[in-house]
Amino acid sequence: MQDKHWSRVEYLHLSVTNPNILIKGQHSYYSDCWDRGFEQSVVRYLHGDKVSQEWEPLGHIDKLIIGDYVCIGAESVILMGGNHTHCIDFISLYPFVETLNTTYQPRGDTVLNDGCWLGIRCILMPGVVVGEGAVIAAGSVVTKDVPPYAVVGGNPARLIKYRFPEEMVTRVLKLAIYERSDEELKRLIPLLSSADISALEAELA
Template sequence: MTKKHWSKFQLLHEVVRNKNIHIKGTHSYYSDCWDNGFEESVIRYLCGDREGENREPNWHIDQLHIGDYVCIAAEVVILMGGNHNHRADWFCLYPFMEFIEESYQGKGDTHLGDGCWLGMRAMIMPGVTVGEGAIVAANSVVTKDVAPYSVVAGSPAKRIKYRFEPEIIDELMSLDIYSWPQTKFDALKHHLCGDDIDALRQAILTYA
């Protein structure tokens, strides 16, 4: 068995090969501590993974979009397309093959916003958006969209708090930090690693 340690991680842009997974930038990572890595252990496609990539799908395959600087802790599960054949509005939940196309209800694409953090063993259900800078607590089950710069926890996950005051969140969103050129991001990184919004504003003006 390959030796595992907390220091081990995978940069997603280096390991993801699935054409249905879209990675922005080069900084998002998965803490590859105990399992077989991001594509094999975290992403759960019934249809749409590499094993079935040569089969013609019966429906649109949900896409996974991952922003830059996304932190994904060990044993997170991201449930994706092809798993939605249990109809709660039908008398019988069983996915009979002769009615498999009628039973399928796609949930849409899943989005992990720039700079978000998924805690250990969190589960992200299909079709949700985790906003920029949001935190999903360990062991949470996310069934609905998570607002930017919020903290959610529980099963189902509910908002515990916002990380900053609303006006600061609005300002951070308007700055579009994670789309800055790398040189600008690196030059202002010191101010991003803090909570002084006035200092960040001044640094941006000085840089410009």
């Protein structure tokens, strides 16, 4: 916590050590001012940290996959670890040591696609896929996949709106903006910081 300030962020490609967190690019960040940082405070129950990497995995290890230009708000929580060995089909939810190998169920990879934004104190349940350019409202609990360029909020999070009309979302996705080089994106910043999709298309034509 020492010397942290909200104007400075944690760039994930510089800080992440867990081999089951896969980072694309060098621009995704976490607003770490108010806690112990991304791996210590945000990512929960993911196999591969300093302690759990010594354990024999119970089964398939779900990964956390983070695209480029992803913005993760302060005190967000990303739950991993499948069902955490709490099996709702059993009479008792308790994770008895004797049955851990049979109670664990993976949920699939959690994916934060390029350019999405997780608002402060949101919670993502295991196995959720957040689409390119999507926005998760502050304090939301995301229980299912979020489409590209959607804005969702609430508990459980529901679709509020799309950032752009459907036709424009299709056009933006077709440009594959985040697959382009850093040099090209830097040149495109004035257009990316506008709503003029036609000008951006013309520039990339």
